[in-house]
Structure formats: structure tokens, C-alpha cells
Amino acid sequence: MNTGSGGDPAACAARPPGPAAAAGAIHPAFLPPEALELDLSDPQQRDFGDYELRERLGAGGMGVVYRAWQRSLDREVAIKLLSSAPWTQDEAAARFRREARSAARLQHPNIVAIHGFGSHDGIEYYAMALVRGPSLARRLAVDGPMAPRQAARLGRTVAEALHYAHRLGVLHLDLKPGNVLIGENGEPQVADFGLARHVEGGRAVDPDEVSGTPSYMAPEQLDPGPDGIGVATDIYGLGAILYELLTGEPPFHAPTPARTLALLRHGRLRRPRRYRPDLPLDLEAICMRCLARAPAERYPDAHALAEDLGRFLEGREVSVRPLNAVQRLGRWIRREPKLGGAILAAVLALVVGLARRWCSGSGRRRARPPRAGRPGAARRRGLASGRRGPPCRRPAPAGR
Structure with a gap:
């Protein structure tokens, strides 16, 4: 019409x-x-x-x-x-x-x-269509963060809708709580395809002049890299919504858009459990995978994300497990190879230097002759070598 x-x-x-x-x-x-x-x-x-x-x-x-x-x-x-x-x-x-x-x-x-x-x-x-209900942004402003299972159910529903749009070749590129409306039946509805792009092979066909909402933008919307704009960009946007559902805060937020974009470019994302220590580890891991800085490290498509949220809701093992400290360090080094390499080189040099110093000091101690006249030294050396002196005899009582 x-x-x-x-x-x-x-x-x-x-x-x-x-x-x-x-x-x-x-x-x-x-x-x-x-x-x-x-x-x-x-x-x-x-x-x-x-x-x-x-x-x-x-x-x-x-x-x-x-x-x-x-x-x-x-x-x-x-x-x-x-x-x-x-x-x-x-x-x-x-x-x-x-x-x-x-x-x-x-x-x-x-x-x-x-x-x-x-x-x-x-x-x-x-x-x-007129949706008779508040936006998700309004719901969060009134009620605060959601219960983990409620957030996971809503995220799964939106992920399934996104997968449908992606299969028809449409990217949203402006996912945020204000663009998810809650209908009278309590079901979410995705609105406002204002930055929509046609997608082929998982990438936007016409990615020029892509913008977004700073607190919910994916890093590649700010600095397009070799991976470009694609399905992974919407995965990040849905991850940002899930993050706010769980924590009450967007992934990055500052008083001005420019400072928010600076945080997006250089800031470190706080894990959701820093806000709510009682959050399930598996749900946190799902959220953090959506928000990986590199598009290739996110879910391959919205269907895979919906399936993982379904596994969490059913109490089954999810495809992504929480990272331990070594894995998180490895991911950070992959993101910051120059700085990570320099830090690793400095740590290695420090370890080698300490090892050499310890070996040198140990050799000098072994080569040093024993000092004479030192009270108790001979006895301690004898005990150390396993030799024992003659047994001590108590003096016999007088008169026997």
C-alpha cells in the first residue's frame, strides 16, 4: 500500500x-x-x-x-x-x-x-501494526533486571525472529531494548528496521554508512574490519539486549555518545556476574559469546544462539562453556597481539632472570668450604649426612 x-x-x-x-x-x-x-x-x-x-x-x-x-x-x-x-x-x-x-x-x-x-x-x-504494550526499555526502567530464566526465554524468542529475518536476507542493525515491544500476550516483537540492510552469505551487501545506537553497536559498526557487517552484528545487538536484561545496564555507557563510542573501541566489558554474582555461569557464557569483540568468535547465526538458550532453559549442557583464567588470557592476547606479546616477553625475561640468579646462588653455596669453629656446625653436618655420634650415657647413681 x-x-x-x-x-x-x-x-x-x-x-x-x-x-x-x-x-x-x-x-x-x-x-x-x-x-x-x-x-x-x-x-x-x-x-x-x-x-x-x-x-x-x-x-x-x-x-x-x-x-x-x-x-x-x-x-x-x-x-x-x-x-x-x-x-x-x-x-x-x-x-x-x-x-x-x-x-x-x-x-x-x-x-x-x-x-x-x-x-x-x-x-x-x-x-x-499497533502493539499495545510497553517497549523493553520501558519495562527495564520500571522493573529493573529480569530473572535469568525470563531473560533467556525472551532472548530465545527474539533470536528465532532474527533468524527468520536473516534467512530472508534482512539485517536489523539497530537492536536495542527500545526496538523490542512487549505485546498484550507478553511476547516480544521486534520493531524498527531503520538501518536494515540486505544480506547475502552472512554479510551485508551494502554496508556503507552503517550507524547505530552507541550503547548497543557492535565494534565493526564503528570500525569495519575484514569481517565487515553481517549476521554477527545482529548477534552482538541481541547479546547487548540480553546483557541489559541480566544486569540492568547496557554493555557500554557514558555521559555522551562520543565517550560511549570510545568505550566501545577501547573499553573492557564487565562480566554480568560482576553485577549479579548469582547469575548462572552458562547464561553468562552465552551472553559473553554474543558480545565477543571479533565477529568470528560469536555464534555463527541466530539459530545457534536460540538453541543454546533453549539448552540452558532445559537444564542441558550448552555449547559454550565458561572460560577459565588461562582461556580468557589467550582470548585477550588474540585481540591485542602487540601488547600481549610485549607483556609475555617481559614476563618471560623476568622468569629467566630469576632462574639464572637462583642457579648462580645455589652453585656458590655448594662450592663454599665449611666454616670452622662454628658451634654446633659439625653436629648439624653429621645429622644431615646420617652419621650419629656415640649414645649418651646417663651417669650411674652414687653409692651403687
């Missing part, structure tokens, strides 16, 4: 003023985010083509979402209006349409369905 008009100036002039007119009739350019914050008490601003905007539900990196009534089909929907910042008009339109087309291909009970998209008064939009 592609309702609404295109960019005919005459047609726009014939219409009553809508959101674009209320914002200063910016046409055919797209509106800045603040211009999409409409006064819904004004009937003219509520009117949006086939839709009547009724309530602001939230905002994201690419637009503002409203609850709306679709007149032609007599139903309530959620409608997302495009914000242009921080891209140019053409880039914003292309990204927005790609999001709608990608998500419209996905028909899954745990993915928010897309009903249609189009343009009205120079504003790009798409309509989707």
Missing part, C-alpha cells in the same frame, strides 16, 4: 494545511525532528491523509511514531513520520523506504508487521 500524494506543488496547495504546513510548509524537503512534534489538539495537525494522528508514542533516530486511526480500513495503527536529520533529503528518503520495504517482507509473529508506506505533504511515512 502506498497511499498519499507525491510532490505535486499544485496538489499540495489545494489541500488544507497539515503537519508540513504547520511547520512552515517545507516542501519537498523533509522535516527536522522537532517539526514532527505536532500539537494534536489542533485538528489540522491531526489530519494526515488517510490517517488521524491521535497520540505520540515515541521517537527514534529516523522519525517520530504516533498512534493513528486509518479511515479507509477502520483500524488503529502506529504510523512513523520521517525525520531528515542527520542525512540529506535524498538519503533520508532512500533509507526510510528501504526500512519499510525490508520490514514489509517479514511476516512473523514476533516481528511488527508493516501495513503500508507512502508520502503525504512532503513527509515520508509508513504504517505498522
Whole structure:
């Protein structure tokens, strides 16, 4: 469905003023985010083509979402209006349409369905199913971290939905608690494929200009390496959600986006059990594998992650076991080969130096002649060699 008009100036002039007119009739350019914050008490601003905007539900990196009534089909929907910042008009339109087309291909009970998209008064939009429930971000803000089994069940459901999307060639690339909605039945639904990319062979076909939300971005979204952007990027995003479900905190967070990105690039991730020592080791190991810095060290696909979470829930052995100290050291050295090599070389040199010093001191002690006149020295040497002197005799009692 592609309702609404295109960019005919005459047609726009014939219409009553809508959101674009209320914002200063910016046409055919797209509106800045603040211009999409409409006064819904004004009937003219509520009117949006086939839709009547009724309530602001939230905002994201690419637009503002409203609850709306679709007149032609007599139903309530959620409608997302495009914000242009921080891209140019053409880039914003292309990204927005790609999001709608990608998500419209996905028909899954745990993915928010897309009903249609189009343009009205120079504003790009798409309509989707209205999920009557809070986002996972809202649930965390109110209730705090989840019980381990509850978090594992939710993670498994989202992983299965992601695997479905990946099999149809769609990456999400902006997974975070705010993009997982909780329906009335308590089931999660993945929304907002705003950074979606087509995937082939596990890698994004068009990975240029990939961005994301700093606290939930994978390292390769910041610094693409030889592995590039791919299925493993969404695995990291789901791992970041699982981490916050268990700890109440995202993997990396700082007062500003720039400092958060610096932590992502150089920081050390705290293990979930540092926050909650009672967390099961197997669940922590699953979470940490999702968040491995190198894409090749994560789960190969979302199906493998869902299976491991299922094993945990069933009390069976998971495929990834908790790392011991030696294994963690080995992984760190693989991530930081130069620094790790330098530290190992320094430790080895120290050990060799101490060993030589000990051997040299031991040789000198063996070659040193015994010192004469030292009280008790001869007796101690005799005892050490196993020789004993004549037995001591007690003096006989007097008078015998």
C-alpha cells in the first residue's frame, strides 16, 4: 500500500494545511525532528491523509511514531513520520523506504508487521501494526533486571525472529531494548528496521554508512574490519539486549555518545556476574559469546544462539562453556597481539632472570668450604649426612 500524494506543488496547495504546513510548509524537503512534534489538539495537525494522528508514542533516530486511526480500513495503527536529520533529503528518503520495504517482507509473529508506506505533504511515512504494550526499555526502567530464566526465554524468542529475518536476507542493525515491544500476550516483537540492510552469505551487501545506537553497536559498526557487517552484528545487538536484561545496564555507557563510542573501541566489558554474582555461569557464557569483540568468535547465526538458550532453559549442557583464567588470557592476547606479546616477553625475561640468579646462588653455596669453629656446625653436618655420634650415657647413681 502506498497511499498519499507525491510532490505535486499544485496538489499540495489545494489541500488544507497539515503537519508540513504547520511547520512552515517545507516542501519537498523533509522535516527536522522537532517539526514532527505536532500539537494534536489542533485538528489540522491531526489530519494526515488517510490517517488521524491521535497520540505520540515515541521517537527514534529516523522519525517520530504516533498512534493513528486509518479511515479507509477502520483500524488503529502506529504510523512513523520521517525525520531528515542527520542525512540529506535524498538519503533520508532512500533509507526510510528501504526500512519499510525490508520490514514489509517479514511476516512473523514476533516481528511488527508493516501495513503500508507512502508520502503525504512532503513527509515520508509508513504504517505498522499497533502493539499495545510497553517497549523493553520501558519495562527495564520500571522493573529493573529480569530473572535469568525470563531473560533467556525472551532472548530465545527474539533470536528465532532474527533468524527468520536473516534467512530472508534482512539485517536489523539497530537492536536495542527500545526496538523490542512487549505485546498484550507478553511476547516480544521486534520493531524498527531503520538501518536494515540486505544480506547475502552472512554479510551485508551494502554496508556503507552503517550507524547505530552507541550503547548497543557492535565494534565493526564503528570500525569495519575484514569481517565487515553481517549476521554477527545482529548477534552482538541481541547479546547487548540480553546483557541489559541480566544486569540492568547496557554493555557500554557514558555521559555522551562520543565517550560511549570510545568505550566501545577501547573499553573492557564487565562480566554480568560482576553485577549479579548469582547469575548462572552458562547464561553468562552465552551472553559473553554474543558480545565477543571479533565477529568470528560469536555464534555463527541466530539459530545457534536460540538453541543454546533453549539448552540452558532445559537444564542441558550448552555449547559454550565458561572460560577459565588461562582461556580468557589467550582470548585477550588474540585481540591485542602487540601488547600481549610485549607483556609475555617481559614476563618471560623476568622468569629467566630469576632462574639464572637462583642457579648462580645455589652453585656458590655448594662450592663454599665449611666454616670452622662454628658451634654446633659439625653436629648439624653429621645429622644431615646420617652419621650419629656415640649414645649418651646417663651417669650411674652414687653409692651403687
